[in-house]
Structures are given as structure tokens and as C-alpha cells.
Amino acid sequence: MRVRATFLNLILAAVLPVFLTCAAFAEDTGKLDELFTRLLTAEADEAGRIETEIWIEWRKSGSPALDLLLQRGLDAMNLGDFDQAIEHFTAVIDHDPDFVEAWNARATAYFYRGDFGPSLADIGHVLAVNPRHFGALSGLGMFLESTGQPDRALKAYQAALAIDPHLAGAVEAVERLSTDQGQEL
Numbered sequence: 001m002r003v004r005a006t007f008l009n010l011i012l013a014a015v016l017p018v019f020l021t022c023a024a025f026a027e028d029t030g031k032l033d034e035l036f037t038r039l040l041t042a043e044a045d046e047a048g049r050i051e052t053e054i055w056i057e058w059r060k061s062g063s064p065a066l067d068l069l070l071q072r073g074l075d076a077m078n079l080g081d082f083d084q085a086i087e088h089f090t091a092v093i094d095h096d097p098d099f100v101e102a103w104n105a106r107a108t109a110y111f112y113r114g115d116f117g118p119s120l121a122d123i124g125h126v127l128a129v130n131p132r133h134f135g136a137l138s139g140l141g142m143f144l145e146s147t148g149q150p151d152r153a154l155k156a157y158q159a160a161l162a163i164d165p166h167l168a169g170a171v172e173a174v175e176r177l178s179t180d181q182g183q184e185l
Contacts, residue, residue: 032057036132039164047166058101058133066092066099073105082113100129104136111143119143134164141173150177 032054039050061067073088089106092099107122120143126136137160144153154177157170164170 036163039166042166044166047164051164051167055135058104058130061092061096061099061101063096066096066102069095070099070102070105073102073109077105077109077112082109085109086113098129100126100133103129104133104139107136107139111139116143116147132163134160134167134170137163138167138170138173141170145173145177150180153177 035050035054035057039047039054042050059067059070061070069088069092073085073092076082076088077085086106086109089102089109092102093106096102103122104126107119107126110116110119110122119139123136123140123143126133127140130136137156141153141156141160144150144156154174157173157177160167160170161174
């Protein structure tokens with residue numbers, strides 16, 4: 001009987017972290033679902049606050065060390081040091097390839113450095129894992145627009161606005177591209 005209890009304790013010790021992780025993920029997903037629902041009907045000033053809450057959730061890796069590394073990359077990117085930013089984001093991805101926001105941040109750094117191929121690959125990864133990532137959709141719109149594909153850029157921006165109707169930059173891009181193409185909004 002004692003062997004069986006020891007065996008069950010070992011199984012519980014092995015499986016418990018998985019269940020706790022799943023519960024935390026479900027809680028995070030539920031919070032994000034609620035934020036996205038509110039975002040669809042929010043007024044412009046409230047939408048900005050909700051967007052910020054979503055970004056805060058997206059930027060939580062579950063590891064203080066990785067969160068710090070991500071922040072260092074964001075700081076480097078804000079200073080225009082895209083090489084350093086990419087190094088930080090790549091280090092985060094190497095340690096946790098499932099942390100989608102590191103891929104999104106690296107896609108942005110690649111884009112601003114002019115490395116469009118790697119940027120597009122990272123955007124593709126982000127959208128495959130998180131199809132409602134309005135930042136990645138808007139980034140895809142910027143990429144497509146900068147590479148002379150205004151029709152496809154317009155669709156990417158419209159997809160971003162379907163998720164976040166007040167997304168800064170995307171609203172203006174849709175207006176500009178629709179006007180350029182003689183389309184109605």
C-alpha cells in the first residue's frame with residue numbers, strides 16, 4: 001500500500017504543474033476574451049485603456065527574467081538600436097519559443113531594420129498562434145504597404161480593425177488606402 005501511495009504522489013507531482021499551467025492559461029484566455037469583447041464596443045478613450053491591458057497580458061511570459069529581457073529589447077528598439085533589440089528578442093524566443101510577444105517584437109525590429117523576410121516570417125508565426133493579434137495584423141499592413149501591395153495592405157488593416165475598431169494607425173491607413181484606390185469605407 002505504501003508503494004502505491006508513493007507512486008501516486010510521484011504522478012501527482014509530475015502532473016500538477018501541467019494542470020496549474022492549464023488553469024492559469026484558461027484564466028488568462030478568459031481575461032483576454034473579456035477584453036476583446038469590450039474592445040469591440042468601446043468608445044475611443046476606453047479603447048485605448050483596453051488595448052493597453054491587452055498588451056500587458058500579451059507581454060507576460062510567466063518568467064520575470066524573460067519579461068526583463070523582453071523589456072530590454074523594447075527599450076533598445078525605442079532607442080533605434082534594432083540589432084540589440086533583435087538579440088534580446090531572439091534570446092527570449094530561444095528560452096521560450098511559445099512566448100508569442102517576443103516573436104511580434106522581433107518582427108517589428110526586423111521591419112525597422114529593413115529585414116523584410118525575417119519580419120514577415122515572424123509576423124506569420126504570431127498570427128498562426130494568435131490570429132487576433134491586432135498589432136501583428138497592423139504590422140503586416142505596414143509591411144505590405146511598404147512593399148507596394150496596397151490592396152493586400154488594406155485587407156490586413158481592415159482585419160486589424162475588425163478586432164480593434166479604434167486601432168491607431170490602422171484607421172488612418174484604411175482611409176488613405178481606400179481613398180487612393182477610390183473605394184468606399
